[in-house]
Amino acid sequence: MQNLPQRDVRCGGRLSSFLMERRHMRVLGITLGAVLGVLAVGGAQADDDFEPEVLTVEESIEPGANLFLLDQSWQGASRLNVLAVEDLAHKGNLSMGLVAQMALSRDRKTAYTISAYAKRITYGPTEAVLQIFDVDTLTLKSEVIIPDKMSQVAPSNAVLQLSADDRYAFIQNATPATSVTIVDTKAGEVIAEVPTPGCFGIYPALDSQRFSTLCGDGTMAAYDFEADGEFSAPVRSKKLFDPDEDALFIMPERVGKDLVFPSFKGNLYRISDAGTPRLVxxxxxxxxxxxxxxxxxxxxxxxxASHDVMFVLMHPDAEEGSHKNGAEELWAVDMDAQEVLYRSAVGHLASIAVTPGEEPVLFGMSEESEVVRYEIAPEARFAAKPTATLEGAGDWTVYAIAGG
Structure with a gap:
């Protein structure tokens, strides 16, 4: 019985504490109610002057020349960013799947992309798609399901190409066996898969239903095809280069009617792809x-083409394997005189693109997600002067197409 008062005291303490908490909560509730009441009155007054913002979508992107910049992703959605040539201002973007590649129509009004959509992300089926977008409105026009054999590699203009009339899309496959898928973009269907054993890269002909591909033995093979999907046996060239002594980058530039490939050792190979491919x-x-x-x-x-000048990214102290190194200089080369006109210092660029016309603007991309705009001075032997920089443009900003 002597312990009972002590228990009563403890119970009384708990009850006292509980009652005090209730009182504090009641006071807090009164205070909050007063504040909410004031806010409600203020809100009612503000409603008289409040004008809700109306969100709209522009019907088309801003006019002017565009820079098309591929932000290729291996982890999620890839993007095709559309920037202004004038100042790198962002105009808009297009979204596609994993490991995207891009190509543009001759008038730069239609964008073609290929990418993969992994249904279960880490395993299971993958759907590969050719998507066709309207550039001005950044809207999807159509898409074609393609074989999931498409080559999933770093950005390259040799992996997705269009025929001279934009009627056909050519897609490089690698399983690792190589072949080329041909899509009739007008009909919206795959018409052929052309085996190209030992060869990689796609180079459409200028004026016919034909494409060529570069082969590991130093030759080039050309294939003709028909609208119904029938295709010819390969037309093989003689050996054009030595892949062991002077390997070629697989991404050429079209100069006149010919293809010009740079080599790892600094040579330019001019190759005709008309008829049987040959070294010019x-x-x-x-x-x-x-x-x-x-x-x-x-x-x-x-x-x-307006000045017949080739711009080439160059690095010093070259050795076996250094062809992947970023550039330290940009060389302007007179293709007719076969002469280096000027050497501009640049910051570790990996890829370049240049606008057409008499007043070229050049863009350099680094693997550090930086894009640099350069004004080119024809009167100063095509020296390059940086005028604008865009950082954080993406994970794989090493391929772009400049145009109007």
Whole structure:
């Protein structure tokens, strides 16, 4: 019985604490009610002057020349960013699947992309799609399901190409056996898969239903095809280059009617793809120049036809395997005179693109997600001057197409 008062005290303490908490909650409730009441009155007054914002979508992107920048993703959705050539202002973007590639119609009004959609992300079936977008409105026009054999590689203009009239899309496959899928973009269907054993890269002909591909033995093979999907046996060239002594980058530039490929050792190979492919000419960029310079990067050349000038990314101290190194200089090359006109210092660029016309603008992309705009001065032997920079443009910003 002596312990009972102590228990009563403890019970009384708990009850007292509970009652005090209830009182504090009641006071807090009164205070909050007063504040909410004031806010309600203020809100009622503000409603008289409040004008809700109306969200709209522009019918088309801003006018002017565009830079098309591929942000390829291996982890999620890839993007095709559309920037202004004038100042790198962002105009809009298009979304597609994993490991996307891009190509543009001749008038730059239609964008073609291929990408993969992994239904279960880490395993299971994958759906590959060719998507066709209207550039001005950034809207999807159509899409075609393609074989999931499409080559999933770093951005490359040799993996997705269009015929000269934009009627057919060519898609590089690798399983690792190589072949080319041909899509009739007008009919919206796959019409053929052309086996191209030992060869990689797609180079459409200028004026016919034909494409060529570069082969690992130093030759080139050309294939003709019909609208119904029938295709010819390959037309094989003689050996055009030595893949062991002077391998070629697979991304050429079209110069006149010919294809020009840069080599790992700094030579330019000019190849005709009309009829049986053949070597037209070859010359060295680096002969007589000290420092062991060679091309380096991913998409290492860009050609301006108005001046017949090729821009090439170059790095010093070249050795086996350094062809992937970013550039330290941008060389402007007169293709007719086969002469280096100017060497501009640049910051570790991996790919370049240049606008057409008499006043070219060049864009350089780095693997550090930076895009640099350069004004080119024809009167100063095509020296390049940086005028704008865009950082954080994506994970794989190493391929772009500049145009109007």
């Amino acid at each position: 000419d070859k010359f060295s960029l680096t002969e007589g120049i000290e420092g062991d310079w060679a091309p380096g990067g991913v998409d290492v050349m860009a050609y301006n």
